[in-house]
Amino acid sequence: MKKTLTLLFLIISFGLQAQIQFKITDQVSGIPLENVRVKAGKDKILRTNSSGIIAIPGSEPIRVSFALEGYESREEEYGPGEYEVKLNPTIFNLGTVTVSAFESERPLLEQSAAIVQVSERDFNRFNETSPVNAFNTKPGIRIEERAPASYRVSIRGSSLRSPFGVRNVKVYWNEVPFTSPDGTTALNLLDLANIKTSEVVKGPSGSIYGAGNGGAISLFSQPEISGNRISTDYLAGDFGLSRFRLGLSQQVGDGGIEASFVSQKSDGYRDHSAVDRQVFQLGGFFPVSEKQEIRTQLLISDLDYQIPGALNAAQVAENPRQARPGSVAQNSSISQQAVLLSLGHLYRFSEKTSNNTTIYLNTNNFENPFILDYKKELGFGYGLRTKFVHDGKLAGKALRLIAGAEYQNGLTDAQNFGNRAGVADTVRFSDKLRAYQGFFFQQAEWNLSTKMLFTLGLSENFSGYEVDRQIDATGGPTGLQTRTFDPIVVPRVALNYKLNSFSSVYGSLSSGFSPPTIDEVRTNEGSLNLDLEAEKGVNYEVGYRLGLARLNVDLTAYYLKLNETITTYTNENGVVLFRNAGSTDQKGIEAAVDYAILRNSGGFIKDLLIGTAYTGQFFKFVDYAKQTNDFSGNDLTGVPPHNLVSRLDLRTSIGFYFNFTHQFTDKLPLNDANTVYQEAYDLVNLRFGYARTFGNWDLEAFAGVDNLLDESYSLGNDLNAFGGRFYQPAPTRNWYGGIKVGFNY
CATH class of the missing domain: 2.170.130.10 (TonB-dependent receptor, plug domain)
Structure with a gap:
């Protein structure tokens, strides 16, 4: 009888212990995290309670993922037992980002x-x-x-x-x-x-x-899908603004699909500045095996927006909301429909060697009636990017080798017509265009010690254009003209030294180049500027980073020497043209400081974060003479010497939040002669709202105001504009509000 009771007790004890229990906390503050999304294998998503605890029944090891907004996601394999899992806040600290x-x-x-x-x-x-x-x-x-x-x-x-x-x-x-x-x-x-x-x-x-x-700039929209979710947003605001989004994430095996549709419309602050855009995205992530992953992507975008045009100072003073004379009558606008389809494949040859290859196709239908002409383009392109990564050793020290290639080819039928009251008139010139570019790249990252990382990179680049003129109504020559840029070798050398576990310094020397775009070679007036040279630059840079539990500091100083700088000017017809302007010296300082006064505290104010970002740009023309004008020594056009941004973010334990942003932009020159400036301005933006999770539901209601101080400014000017048409007035004070709903199933 005693043995039977002992056996029964062991069975009951084993049954009670056959579970995996987690306590999930903030790595910085140690505070338990509520409503963390926890997914074990293919089971439905569970959420932690107010003590940050969740239990999953089972006696076998299983992969478990953890996700919470504002924290880095984490996924590991766990067996039966009790664990404390610490999640890193996404903004703190630099050592974990x-x-x-x-x-x-x-x-x-x-x-x-x-x-x-x-x-x-x-x-x-x-x-x-x-x-x-x-x-x-x-x-x-x-x-x-x-x-x-x-x-x-x-x-x-x-x-x-x-x-x-x-x-x-x-x-x-x-x-x-x-x-x-x-x-x-x-x-x-x-x-x-x-x-x-x-x-x-x-x-x-x-x-x-x-x-x-x-x-x-690398943009990412496709996270690894770790659950099923449907969500929708709606936003409305001043000047006829409305935006609707519908999204769906569906797990399929160990992968899944993600789809979204967005429709955004507005009448615009100025006359003739309406926007109508619909975007559909469908992405898939499919782990084929432990060695292979496949990613697919489809993007369909339909965009129509009106172009109000730039104004001179007298027109801005009279009525900043008016369009440039002629813009409405000529229906100055852009209509563009594009499709992008891509396929990515990751293959792991071993734990140390892998390859990631992406191929893509795209189409583009572009129509641009303008005051002076009417442009139509129909394009098709394709490309590939592949890279190999190998982790090994050299002289007993860790060595990472990266090598790959990228190639792009674009074909376009381009036609320019006269514009008769917004309708394409007789053809002026017609071209078949081809643009191509490609490069091979190699990079070695060698850990000279536990604190020092040495990087050496190199790429070999080639590019060119083909312009096959089919029609020239002015009687100019037709036929094929080409421009092939000499192959350019671009090196990069860098060294990073970790002062300790939370700070580091680095220095780098890198070269860069930028050939003119085909729109700079082939202008709207029909001329071909095949002699335009590529910009070439050398950049020297040093930096310091500090990442503590509550404080981040990121400081950078650089000097870019740029030769054959390409600048713009406008002829008497308002056509933007381009020229090489000798060289420029570009010295700059960048600083970002973020501090968490409170981070996931147990009080009413859960988070209180402040931050500031400073940009100092001291750019000069070194050798820039045009006919009788010598602009050498002038400030670089369109670049403010000082910019300062301050931020404050507050979040409460009951769900209310508040975001404050102030941006100061210094005055900036609008022409190469530095005789016309946009005055300095201050922008203040606010957003506030309420966001909470109720079981499987995520709810948020929000409102905000842009340009709270009602500043008069241009967020983007026409540089070196003919007739003084420099200014593109930005919206005055305007409000918006909306709601978000998400359901995890």
């Missing part, structure tokens, strides 16, 4: 370059209709919006040559080159629903990303 810049996943403290991360939390501090405000909180980065959905990206002043669009910066989206082979990027085809996080490499990107003195 991992970035994949330069194709090498390392903590930010170990990276030997100026890199910033723009997270989903950064985007959610604003109205989520564009990426502008979130990126502009980071030092050295400035996105201008000359009109709704008309972006110009400047990294360290790289927008000097950009009258419109994104130039001199390489952009990737889910590892697919989103920058076309002619050097332009239609960033406005993406909605924020297509961008969860972003990494920005500032300055010449050297061996890994090919052309671009400005830097490289």
